[in-house]
Amino acid sequence: MNRFHKGQKIQIFKSSSDESWEPFMDSFVGLSGVITDPDTSINDPDALVEVSIEGKGTYRLPQDCIRPLDE
Amino acid sequence: MTETRCPVNRILSEIRSAMESGALNHPRVHRIAEQLEELIDDIAWGRAGSDHLPAIDELLQEWLGLGEEASGAALARQLSAGISANREVFESHVKTHNCATGDCVKLAPAPCQMTCPAGIDVPTYLALIGQGKDAEAVAVIRRDNPLPWVCGLVCTRPCEFMCVRARIDTPIAIKSLKAFAAERAMSVGSYVNPPQEPPKGRKVCVIGAGPGGLSAAYYLALKGYTVRVIEALPMAGGMLMVGIPRYRLPREVIDREVALIESLGVEFRYNTRFGSDVTLDQLRKEGFEAFFFAIGAHNAYKLGIPGEDDFPQVIDAISLLKRVALGERHKPGESVIVIGGGNVAIDAARTCLRLGCQSVTIAYRRTRVEMPADVEEVEQAEEEGVHFAFLTIPKQITGKDGKITGLECVRAQLIQKPGSKRKSPVPILGGEFVMPADTIVAAIGQRVDYQALEQVDGLEWTRRDTIKVNTATMATSREGIFAAGDAVTGPATVIEAIGGGKRAALAIDRYLQGIPQPELPPVPVRRGRVEWTEVPASTKMVLKRPEMPLLTIDRRRTTFQQVELGFSENQVREEARRCLRCDICRRCGKCVEVCRDHMGIDALKLGYMDFEHPSETDFRRTEEKCIACGACAANCPNDAMQIIDRGDERILSLCGTILNRQKLVLCSNCGKVIGPQRYLDFIRKRVDDIGRLPEGQMLCEVCARNQSAKLHTDSMPV
The missing domain is CATH 1.10.1060.10 (Alpha-helical ferredoxin)
Incomplete structure (x- = not known):
């Protein structure tokens, strides 16, 4: 799997233990979305990526809870 | 009688209607109504906490306590009764984030x-x-x-x-x-500018005049707060001004929009650095009650390779862009290598070309596909003559006599390492080579200059060196201090900073008004339903979609x-007509289902309605099969699909897209509209055995019944 790229369809498949994961984000698990901004400058697997989740809005999420839908 | 409309949604509409009608002109009543609207909106969107309902009760008591002289006393009694009668529904919204009727999501944004x-x-x-x-x-x-x-x-x-x-x-x-x-x-x-609320006489300080700070200042000023913006640079805009080159964003554009914010009474203090020129204590003494930090991420990451600190010709992209934005237009060298793959790298490379550098190459450790930069920016850079060296890992900067001669690099390949799901660039054995250069620009990312905020005791930071906030309110660990923008997200986008600034402004208003904060980030608000x-x-x-016309290539290079x-x-007016109006059609697919499964017609080819597996869409295909029965329109929950008779036609449309037009057939006896021929044929097939009309006759239900009854009477034996 390559790093995430803009426009990629993804799914939030689990919650994350990352400090940036907030309790309300548990309701995102199982939902689909699109990557709208991967890490902007550095290819860092630890960077937060911007994801637009269908019906929920746009959030920066850690990458360990996201998997691509189309690969 | 059971209420079919959600009471939360209904009461919210009642408040909004009263506010829009201008009936709530008493200042205190207007303020109470606004706060009630915010709190009930939180409940409708599942963002409310346990203190929302008590706060609503208190506000209603305050309103009722104003007596009959205050505007909207009757409305206050009506709201109070409505909430009491539907307490369980309100509590259920708060606890389960569920609306049984679905009303609270009916107007979901597109x-x-x-x-x-x-x-x-x-x-x-x-x-x-x-x-x-x-x-x-x-x-x-x-x-x-x-x-x-x-x-x-x-x-x-x-x-x-x-x-x-x-x-x-x-x-x-x-x-x-x-x-x-x-x-x-x-x-x-x-x-x-829209009208401002009356001055509240309370002061908020915004630190940083970038997009996040400008956004917060604007919304706070509109709410009647006295806002001062402190900015270290000599002008407003932050990264907009010093991080984005003028060929993408002319300075006049920033200046004109900032001027509008300034005209709301926002005070800008330039060349003022927080922490050294002014401190938190000084500002508190001046009467500022809340603070919003939007200091951006202006410090560049270092490359971490040998030679980086040995030559003055190694510069970071952010410093280069800043110097050029502030008026310095000297070329950094003749042969430049920019290291990085993001938008900043592209901006730095294109800026170097415009400054007159002979050769500019972007060295990136992965391939074109993985570049985080905007595709259009990459294409434009290539058109202008920027070279790209992909799968190139910088190893060492070499030179002599204090001048750079080249960048030692290693060729890489993308390999999936054991235990990792992503491919990483791995150096190829023996793949070393030297790229000649006299200037190296590092564009591998930025971080927050946290030294500026060291004096703010108790401010928590994340392990990514960004300010820790509650993303629902942008509140930091220090009471009365809020933050947003790159200082919170790390280097991100302009629109994220703007959104964060607005969210913080709303939270600061609630903080200063003493009303509860939402537990979830606000859901976007529909601003209307335009025809x-x-x-x-x-x-x-x-x-x-039209192609964007560009400046001539020679001017772009120079x-x-x-x-x-x-x-x-x-082009603009035509492009707007392509919009599918997803604010009205929720793409629930009921129209497709009814047409295909219940009517057996399958006239709607609307594959775009499926997010995960979209199939073919062709609005033109509807006309071929549609019988204009109206079953799709009758089952549309949002009135997006509509069927109307206009003149001698029946017209089926989806959010204004005319899917089908059928000539109407009139009753040959009374002249009443009985439907299009295709629809009548469809019905006739199903009722053929029940009653047959004389050939060529088209009768409406009433005339057909009368004729049938007459025939029956005439033929009955006496």
């Missing part, structure tokens, strides 16, 4: 609006632009984003990635349409003139 980090009501302003109402469109945008012109030129446009139209062909050019509307409205003088424009199905399919020249007015 995907583009939901995607926008600032929550701009995209379909509404696109519809207004389509109608030529540019100033109204700008007013809609500014409900959620005070910098429409800036964003029209530099936004990363996440909205376009979620645009449903892209499931058919290409997304709507949302960004460029916004730029056109803002420029036109500014040009004709109709770009104005759709009728477009024939064939036009809807045939219209194509000057800082704006590269994107903007669409023509005709």
Whole structure:
């Protein structure tokens, strides 16, 4: 799997233990979305990526809870 | 009788109607109504906490306590009774985040609006632009984003990635349409600020005049707060001004939009650095009650390779862009290598070309596909003559006599390492080579200058060296201090900073008013339901996204003139007509289902309605099979699908897209409309055995019944 790229369809498949994961984000698990901004400058697997989740809005999420839908 | 409409939604509508009618003109009542609206809106969207209902009760008591003289006393009693009678429903909304009737999601924003980090009501302003109402469109945008012109030129446009139209062909050019509307409205003088609330006499300090700070300042000023913005640079704009080159964003665009914010009474103090020129204690003594930090991420990461600190010709991209933005136009060298793959790397490379550098190469450790930079920016850079060296890992900067001679690199390949799901660049054995250069520009990312905030005791930081906040409110660990923008997200987008600034402004207002904060980030708010424009199905399919006209390549290589020249007015109005109006159609698919499974017709080819597996869409195909029965329209929960009789035609439309027109057949006896021929044929097939009319006769139900009864009487034996 390559790093995430803009426009990629993804799914939030689990919650994350990352400090940036907030309790309300548990309701995102199982939902689909699109990557709208991967890490902007550095290819860092630890960077937060911007994801637009269908019906929920746009959030920066850690990458360990996201998997691509189309690969 | 059981109430079929959600009481939360109904009561919210009652408050909003009363506010919009201007009936609540008593200042205290108006303030109470606004706060009630915010709190009930939280409940409707599942963002409320346990203190919301008690706070609503208190506000209603305060309102009722004002007596009959205050405006809306009857409404207060009505609201109080309504909430008491439906207490369980309100509590259920708070606890389960569920609306049994579905009303509270019926007006769910379109995907583009939901995607926008600032929550701009995209379909509404696109519809207004389509109608030529540019100033109204700008007013809609500014409900959620005070910098429409800036964003029209530099936004990363996440909205376009979620645009449903892209499931058919290409997304709507949302960004460029916004730029056109803002420029036109500014040009004709109709770009104005909305009315401000009366002064509250309370002071808020914004630290940083970048997009996040400007956004917070604007919304706080509109709410009547006294706002002072402290900025270390000599002008406003932050990264907009010193991080984005002028060929993408002319300075005048920033200046004009900042001037509008300034005209709201916002005070800007330039060349003032927080921490050294002014401190938190000093500001508190001056009477500031809340603080908003939007200091950005202006410090560059170092490359971490040998030679980096040995030569003055190694510069970071942010410093280079800043110097050029502030007026220094000397070329850094003749042969430049920019290391990085993001938008900053592209901006630095294109800036070097414009400064007169002979050769500019971007060295990136992965391939073109993995570049985080905007595809259009990469293409434009290539057109201008920027070279790309992919799968190139910098190893060492070499030189002599204090001057760089080259960059030692290693060729890489992308390999999936054991235990990792992603491919990483791995050096190829023996793949070393030297790229000749006299200047190296590092563009591998930025971080927050946290030293500026060291004096703020108790401010918590994340392990990513960003300010830790509650993302629902942007509140930091210190009471009364809020933060947003790159200082919170790390280097991110302009629109995220703007959205964060607005969210913080709303939270600061609640903090200073003493009303409870939401537990979830706010859901974007619909700003209207603008009438759709009728477009024939064939036009809807045939219209194509226009190509952006660009400055000539010679000027692009030599000057800082704006590269994107903007669409023509005709292109803009046509492009707006491509919008599918997802603010009205929720793409629930009931129309398709009813037509296919219940009526057995299958006339709707609307594959775009499926997010995960979109199939073919062709609005033109409906006309071939549709019998204009209206079953789809009757089952549409949002009145997006409509069937109407106009003149001698029956017209089926989806959000204004005319899917089918059928000539109407009239009753040959009384002249009443009985439907299109296809529909009558469909019905006749099903009732053929029940009663047959004389050949060539078309009768309405009443006339058919009368005739049938007459025949029956005539033929009955006496």
